[in-house]
Amino acid sequence: MQVLALCGSRGLVELPAIAVDSSLMDANASRGSSKQLPRLGTVIAWCEGGISMLLDSARDHARRVGTGDTTDDAEDEPRRDDWPGLSRLCDLLVRARTARDRLRQRALPSDNGIRIKAQAAERIVTRAEKRLAAETAAHQEKLRKYQARTEAGRAAGRQRPGARPHG
Structure with a gap:
């Protein structure tokens, strides 16, 4: 597979048209030579x-x-x-x-691998920014509701949100 990939990257073969047989050949490579x-x-x-x-x-x-x-x-x-x-x-x-x-x-x-990885990283960053914006908006809404409850409670004579009024 590595030889085919190398030949394909050099334009020596067209990879879709590869057929493999099981011919045995003498070789001059061994695990020790790698x-x-x-x-x-x-x-x-x-x-x-x-x-x-x-x-x-x-x-x-x-x-x-x-x-x-x-x-x-x-x-x-x-x-x-x-x-x-x-x-x-x-x-x-x-x-x-x-x-x-x-x-x-x-x-x-x-170069193609770098481009693919860069595009994937950009997609991840875009998703993370959208999620951050959504969570920030949700948190801001919670803070706004809390502040509204606090102000309503103080207007009703409570010192803390959810506390009983003095009376």
């Missing part, structure tokens, strides 16, 4: 850190070579010519950023 925004952020940070480490290591190696210091370093340090590793990290970084941007884009409401 990432959510927090996980993508972690992958992006990890890739950026790895790329930075490899570039720093290559820069340090270039400085040593430039100064003539060609002594062998300890074997536990990463290789300074790990271009395939750098390439893999850059590829993963690009794919993770693209996936993150697509997830963010998909999370944003469409």
Whole structure:
């Protein structure tokens, strides 16, 4: 359904004319390959850190070579010519950023969705204003009646509404 919705939003298919069969196909996706925004952020940070480490290591190696210091370093340090590793990290970084941007884009409401929500909010506000006006008018009427009873009671010699006259 998500693929059809995406294709429909891009104008690749007309959604009323979709028929689905149950053909099995090989796919290159798994639950483990699906990432959510927090996980993508972690992958992006990890890739950026790895790329930075490899570039720093290559820069340090270039400085040593430039100064003539060609002594062998300890074997536990990463290789300074790990271009395939750098390439893999850059590829993963690009794919993770693209996936993150697509997830963010998909999370944003469409212009039509925003318009529909705005219209619904306007209808809710209009109904609330009408209800408020009706309740205010009813309350004002109650206050007017109370004030009329109070004045009638005072004219009859009562100090409080509903109290017995002094006599």
